[in-house]
């Protein structure tokens with residue numbers, strides 16, 4: 112694995128008078144502080160119970176907002192340290208207007224070797240992608256006992272011992288080839304955090320950091336009672352341990368047969384893009400879960416939405432160009448910053464499109480356009496281009512002799528502060544996403560959409576949603 116530049120903290124060599132090389136000394140000190148090498152190597156299983164919170168990375172009101180959280184109860188993580196298996200069960204309850212409704216959701220998330228899986232409340236297990244499996248395998252080592260145990264293996268590579276503030280830091284490549292950085296407290300020698308790098312479609316190379324504190328004595332070992340996890344600079348989880356056990360019964364942690372027998376998921380499914388002409392010069396580009404709309408102007412084309420990832424966005428862009436090959440596709444309107452709707456923005460930039468988005472996204476997209484994607488290079492990493500961005504405040508008219516489309520901020524919507532809708536006044540079509548999803552049983556954001564339409568006195572016959580099927584305006588009016 113190429114190590115991202117961020118991974119290497121400016122280092123000061125540690126001077127030591129011990130006989131061990133300094134990188135081994137850090138691990139030996141950590142092992143002693145935790146209860147001793149042989150005690151650590153004897154541990155077979157770990158069960159952690161507790162409660163806490165999960166963040167809503169990439170789906171909050173703005174990119175930097177942190178008001179939306181899931182309250183986590185009934186957390187139980189069972190780990191087979193020897194065989195690298197883990198299963199986490201938890202119930203999460205949104206403290207915000209969640210698109211699936213306010214009820215608590217039970218989650219079962221597991222990993223067994225190269226297979227990651229989720230179990231639905233119905234008991235049905237499904238295989239998760241290889242990328243998820245890789246992250247969950249790395250997560251196994253985001254615990255002091257597991258990372259130090261792995262570092263004690265003579266086949267582990269220990270490098271770059273250094274002092275950073277009140278901590279001693281060392282890079283570890285485990286015997287099975289995974290890379291981590293571990294910090295220990297310079298005084299107590301107890302592990303304070305572990306970091307590993309992964310790819311995030313929207314953010315590129317990111318560091319996932321788990322911090323440990325509030326250690327307790329347990330069966331001759333010291334284990335933390337407080338875990339805080341960040342992805343990049345965003346806090347994604349916090350856990351307070353209420354009960355934990357070493358070498359207790361963890362039950363059967365092998366992956367369910369439905370998951371192990373399912374084919375591995377190496378990447379996004381191939382994109383299928385359908386095209387339906389809704390009115391002269393307006394096409395609905397659908398086919399899977401996230402739709403787009405193509406708009407024809409006198410001398411250029413404008414796409415509304417480059418969603419999900421390179422696979423979807425590039426397929427939609429290719430379809431748009433094939434519908435009107437004589438006109439250049441020059442710009443993309445982004446409905447909001449949520450990761451599933453902005454995951455194709457970098458592909459659009461690579462294709463030379465100008466990004467039109469709410470002004471609250473400007474700083475985030477400027478950053479996103481230049482972030483390194485070295486772990487899983489995407490279209491923009493392979494073909495770098497500068498970001499061209501047009502920021503929308505309350506409204507922006509896109510208009511020429513042949514076409515008018517007005518972009519409006521969907522103000523005050525509890526789904527996102529950055530939400531734009533597109534209105535075609537002549538065709539009386541409204542393009543929106545997430546505020547109203549026709550057919551969905553839960554519609555927590557629809558009343559606000561209606562208010563926005565009324566306040567601007569927009570004439571609408573058809574709603575063209577970027578999730579779900581096209582619906583008459585009367586369907587929105589029926590929502591309570």
Ligand SMILES: [Zn+2]
Pocket residue numbers: 447449452526527545
């Ligand atoms: Zn959204």
